[in-house]
Amino acid sequence: MPVQLNHTIVYSSDKKRSAEFLADLLGLEVRPQYGPFLPVVTANDVALDFADAGEEPITPQHYAFLVSEEEFDTIFARIQEARLTYYADPMRSRPGEINHNDGGRGVYWADPDGHMLEIITRHYGGEKPA
Known part of the structure; x- marks a missing residue:
């Protein structure tokens, strides 16, 4: 396996x-x-x-999810509907934007504990999802 x-x-x-x-x-x-x-x-x-x-401090992590173009539209609409701040980059230097890296689309936002979440429509390097 x-x-x-x-x-x-x-x-x-x-x-x-x-x-x-x-x-x-x-x-x-x-x-x-x-x-x-x-x-x-x-x-x-x-x-x-x-x-x-518990009492331990939370170290923010990054979780990226590969989605289809249609799923991106649906999820992005939910992000906007929830009035979440979103970014085109993980450094949070481009608020209110999405990116078009590798010929797709991507966006980042934080969860309630500061973990950075990301949706992308292309693998890094430009491959489409299977």
């Missing part, structure tokens, strides 16, 4: 709020709690397992 990413843990100050935030924007569902985790699973079966950080 080739190596595949199966899951990653996303530490948050409120796992339910954070899992619902991501799931609602991406049009996914929050799966039933498994141990201490609330999973949100993408179409390629990678789970983002949301966990409460």
